[in-house]
Amino acid sequence: MLVNRPIIIDDTTLRDGEQTAGVAFKRREKCEIARELVASGVPELEIGIPAMGEDERDTIRAITSMNLKARTIVWCRMSEGDLAAACNLGVDMIDLSMPMSDQQISSKLGRDRAYVLKQIAYMVPKALDEGFEVLVGGEDSSRADLDFVLEVLEAAERAGAKRFRFADTVGILEPFATIEIFRTLGANSGLELEMHAHDDYGLATANSLAAALGGATHVNTTVNGLGERAGNASLEEFVTAGRNLYGFETGVDQRSLNALSGMVAKASGRPVPLQKSLVGSSVFTHESGIHIDGLIKDKLNYQGVDPEWFGRKHELVLGKHSGTKAVQHVYGQLGIALTLAEAMDLIPHVRRFAEAYKRAPDLDDLIALHRNLDECLTEEGSAELALEEGGA
Template sequence: MGKKRTIVIDDTTLRDGEQSAGVAFTQREKCDIARNLAAAGVPELEIGIPAMGLEEQETIRAITSLNLDIRTIVWCRMCEADLQAAKGLGVQMIDLSIPMSDQQIKHKLQRDRDHVLTQIARMVPMALDAGFEVLVGGEDSSRADLDFVLSVLDVAQAAGAQRFRFADTVGILEPFGTAEIFRTLRQNSDLELEMHAHDDYGLATANSLAAALGGATHVNTTVNGLGERAGNASLEEFVASAASLYGFETGVDQRRFHALSELVATASGRPVPHQKSLVGSCVFTHESGIHVDGLVKDPKNYQGLDPLTLGRQHELVLGKHSGTRAVLHVYQKLGLTLSVAEALEILTRVRRFAEIYKRSPNEADLLAFHRDLASEGRAA
């Protein structure tokens, strides 16, 4: 087998993740998230926007002062004021962002394409002289003329930039088109290529994987997919699928995802849905009688992803769709041996309970069912 290809994760939970409406991390929370991302092996973190002001700058400085084994990046507009605000904060790389689409160039900047190329040629050397590694951020690249984007890459590389970020700012890409775009970019440029996806159509992770297959070297992610509007590509989804489905190396420890997810959910005030892929509380929980029977016989019968990879394990619960085998198995784990008749009687109670209370019975409920059965003289 050939050498596995590496994809570098540039996680932007602390920048684009925090741009979710209503999300506001404290300095302590941002430092804690940064420490945990670094401990998980995430190599690059985009940690803030210096132009927001002194408080944001102090938080950025606090993160860089942790001396974590990561590359730190800040987001700036491609202008001198933002570059000036980024100085002295201890970050290694600066993302100088500017629109790529005619829509934003004309109706946001009120400029033309020549202005964009001129700004890149002017600002990149200034950032290099200030001691930064430079990433040129192509805002709204997905709505831009691809030939113009290629011109931007040429100018950026000539000016000394290290990387180009292709941003699907409004989340309109689909995977097949994304792969083709990145193949074209890769064939025409030696720059590092970074994908920045948004989840407006639920395709952020798929588009990021497609970009990786097409030649991207870096991918932006956020924990839990936190981000503007519908969010960004999820760190946990991208890393797990890139490794399991395509054999990419990221160096990220998937066993830390669950704790990271809970940390960011608490700090952001955005609870993780029970069925959120990989990190939701119920994604390895099984109730259906047929599935439970298969899992008891051999976990591989209903296991596409080994939960141990994520530091988790299967959980069998009882509910409306359970069968007698599941009842026997669960009660055996509680130290109680049931007859088939007892299991059938308890199954009736379990189903009634689930319909009334809209949840699975917990251990206390299950023991109560057994006590009730005994008091009625129906338990062995």
């Protein structure tokens, strides 16, 4: 289903992404990440929490002083103190966040719904007077009474806010409910609508896509899906799936995402899992004989995502599930032409190697297996592997 409309990415790697337990970016790293996000085409960046203190505010100033071609946003509680901390930082927009669910309104704030509506009516104009565009952040919206959320949208719009963020703070939504929620919000409000999804059930990207299908104008993402607990919607997943499945145009260059992922992985100290969708090092690696045979004949046989979108390519390796065509192809790339019989002879030794070392044989291993089937390099290239006599 192609929708073919723009969706604005509001990336929060530098705010919610840094809230990942144990992650702490240096100022230099935050500036570098901000620069690369914008160079990749991300139009909005949520860059910090001013109330954290002067060091955080200095970092926010450092980012805004770069004069990047992106709207900058800071996250604040809906309070005068947090608003004061956000002033004079060079930021374009302020997210004034307020709990939406009765659970949080009562147990966290010790207040009631009337208080929430009064604070919106009071704080939004004050933020506008300070020169900010205002985003009302609906914390825990997914557990709130939807009728009350609609009251909040009405109050926010009346007070002069530009946008409402629907936050699935505890990650309990699923896509079918999400699309209906955003259809309802859009039918009852003229505000921009932003989705903020968490991945507790592994549905953050799916819920963000559903929100966009339902009418969301903006989506929060983080590089590599960083964020509280299980993380947030992944920038690389939303951009790629949104474009190729639904025709959403974000303006983000897919070819930049692999390098951006690596940069954030290094700065965060959170390595990208080998099979992390789209940017994991193994996601375009093939071992199965059936798959490799199909790819050799036509890559479209087993390609749903084109690695060239990310400046990458398919990698064919040998292992326990390799067949003769795979062995011939991989050795052929090394300049070693194998007959069918030679390939069949090598297969059992390749399989035993994979079982023993829990990895695919690398270049040196393959050459050693071919040259002398009685000897094979270990993972460091030095230990011996006993092989049966009679090999090719």
